[in-house]
Amino acid sequence: MLFLLTIFACGHAGDDYVPKSVEGYEGVSVLGELTPMSRDNLLSTTARQEGVTYATLTLPREQLFGGATASFVADGSTYCVVVDPEAVTWNQSVDFEAPSETYIFKDNTSDDGDLDLSVGLSANYTGTPGYQMGNFEQAYEDSLGAQVTVNTNECVLVGSLGQVGAHAGRATPEFCEIDTTLHPGREYTIALDTWSLPLDDDLLSFGLVVIEGSCEGIQDQANVPDWECVIPAESCTPEEAAADNCNARESSFAAMELAYCNQFQHLFCDCAINPSADNPSCNTCEGTVGFALVEDQLTVSPVCAADGYVADLSVLNLCSAD
Amino acid sequence: MLSLFLLISVGCSYDEQLPQANISGTLIIPAEAATRTVLDPITGESSEVTDSRFIGPVYLGAFPSVTELDYGYAHPEMGPVIQADIEGNTYPYGGGSVGRFDFACFEYLACRTPTGRFTDYDDLLSFFADVVGDPVQDAFGNEVVSAGYMQAVCYDLFEITADYEMEWISDVSDYQGEKLDRLDFVQNSDGDFEAQFDLWRVNYAPDMKIWGWMDAPTDLDFGVANQRYKFGTCNEQNGQQNNEYNNDFVYGVTQIDLLNFPGRYIGGGDWVVGMDDVITVDAETAEDYRANPPEITVRIASKVE
The missing domain is CATH 2.60.120.380 (Jelly Rolls)
Incomplete structure (x- = not known):
């Protein structure tokens, strides 16, 4: 034994x-x-x-x-x-x-x-x-x-x-x-x-x-x-993001840094914890705010998506227009 | 048995031939450096008072040479200047101090209590009230007049049970009742003040110079309460932190680079070892010095204007 x-x-x-x-x-x-x-x-x-x-x-x-x-x-x-x-x-x-x-x-x-x-x-x-x-x-x-x-x-x-x-x-x-x-x-x-x-x-x-x-x-x-x-965005540079070289966690932390630096950290965290279409934090699209984190994957919020936005780390704007 | 005894004897006499030496001697501060004009708050009359409590901490070091070229007073040789506006490091071989900053229980006294200057609570309280003209205040802004109250605050703050546990109290007995005389200075027959100093384990270099200075307290006519009797060599932003209940302050601590960058801290009113009083230690080796240590008397008799 x-x-x-x-x-x-x-x-x-x-x-x-x-x-x-x-x-x-x-x-x-x-x-x-x-x-x-x-x-x-x-x-x-x-x-x-x-x-x-x-x-x-x-x-x-x-x-x-x-x-x-x-x-x-x-x-x-x-x-x-x-x-x-x-x-x-x-x-x-x-x-x-x-x-x-x-x-x-x-x-x-x-x-x-x-x-x-x-x-x-x-x-x-x-x-x-x-x-x-x-x-x-x-x-x-x-x-x-x-x-x-x-x-x-x-x-x-x-x-x-x-x-x-x-x-x-x-x-x-x-x-x-x-x-x-x-x-x-x-x-x-x-x-x-x-x-x-x-x-x-x-x-x-x-x-x-x-x-x-x-x-x-x-x-x-x-x-x-x-x-x-x-x-x-030192953990996931624009070039790396464009070449799809960032993993989900790196993308997430680049997004989190962006949220922190732009003072909408509370929305980011709220959306990350409760990624739901019913969550108002995930359904805003003002300026650069508007994202959802679903199972470690960064996605754009439904409201932003409806407005034609994508989660685009390469320009460090989570809600940039497609 | 005999061989064991011999072995132990030989073992105890082994000379490691360390390149260091303990340098001890006598320090003399002229009476003038311990004299201030004191204003009587009741009569309004001013008088000259000579008091060893006006002697601030004294810093002594061993250096390669001393010059007057860089400042208007004798100063240790500096190494290369690496950055603009930052003087060169003096690279001392070693050093020590006579007195250091201790915390005497009240935030009001942070950076204002050198060791080896005050005999007890009453001595400190009366000095600040009657001589400095700035009575000690407690955390509530009330004047501290009772030695018993101060003792209670100290015991509570440090969680101690005896006065000898506080270094700033000089006239005190240890736990066996044996008298500890921690006062640094005594007045000699010339009226000057003398103290013993020890510079432990100095890296020995033949012909090195003993130089130092006294950090004099700020003038008493400063006018602002809690700004009199302050010292430039104490860092008020650092030291042990006290944040129990509504307390939020630090005790203050001696600056860490006093011997390496003395020019940062020496100012008008301080006293330095003048060029004529610089001591040269001329034994060939540390071993020679240890075998035959000379009598050293250091005079800090040159006032910085």
Whole structure:
């Protein structure tokens, strides 16, 4: 009996918890030189998406640390670098008696990835873009000849307790301000170190953008409630959606992010939980609102469908006219 | 048996030859740094008062060199400037402090209670009421006049049963009834104030310099209640959080980069080790220093204007 139990106990190898390398994707990639995005692009979602570099990483095949590098040439001014890994920072409401209706949509804990952002002068970067991730540590010798390791990473991320050197958790955007006054005309490297790969598909999609000017005021200019919304739809890019490369969950979370960023999260969640033609939340079609989620499949609401709308993630408008 | 004894003896004398040393010495703060003009609220007359409770926390460190080039006062050498508007890191070899911020039970006292300055409840309450001119207030905005009331609040807040569990109380006995003298400073025959300091496990470099500064409290004529007797080296936004019932505040905590970026915190009215008073530690190695530690006296006698 014990013997049989032992055999069954060993039946599960736990492979599901270990990310794998996916053919056709890179574990260490180079995104090339980025052109800083004008702040004018912040004003519209479409223009903002055009300035964002979307990419996808998998587990490196050579047992190396994974990640991506990009660069930009500074003109002596200040830039804001933002990276948003998939999908959405989400705490599902699990209270049966009094659930928070705006967070009732079931979270997928396996679709979130984590990238750690650092930025510095390319001359100080120790990695080899496309082959091996590195860091910005350099040796410094003080006046008594003592060797000190200096981190020249200029991306200062402050934690919740005010400490520098922090990083955000899974699915949470990271952003920092780079003042290039001291090095006009020099190239800066952006290093994104893979901290966690989503287990649902072993692919980590993300969006990266360098925005001209300070990080202050970006949310206001983009008219979004959260940094999560500055880079939209990183889990299912318009191109992927058009090529039908997004699975139902990714589409759902792209839709949920859209709902969250456009302040109609309550309608989305209500419709997702009660996808019925009788539910008023699923039967509105004003602006971009009007969808239904039926068995994990995103569909347009009956009212919208009657008006000739389709659920079209490729233009990030769930109710766009056919 | 004998061999076992010998083995133990040898084991205890093993020198790990660590490249670190504990640096101890005497710190001297001139009387002038502990003197303030105090206004009598009843008579309206002002007078000069010298009081060790005006000595704020003192931060001491070991650095590669000290210069006056970057600021208008003696300051440790800085490493490379990596970002504009952010000074270089001083990369200290080690350091310590004489006094640190403790929380004395009321939000009103957050960031205003260095350790080693107050003997007991009455000493603290009378100092704020009679000298600072800003009596301590409780959570309801009422003036705290009773040491017994303050003690009750402290015990309730920290869930403690003895005064010695609070570091800011200096004149106190431990659980065995043994006297703990935690007051840092005593006045010497010159009228200046002396304290002992310890910089634990400093990474040793021959010719390194001992430098430091005293964070002086804000002036008493600031005019705004709860703004007098404040310190620039305390972070009022951080520290342990208190949100029991209707409380919602933090205790405040010492800033984390005081020795690495002292220039961020030193301002007019603070006192630093001047160029002439910088101590050079010249033993060849940490081992030499440990074998023959010199008498070190650090004077913080240069006022920053």
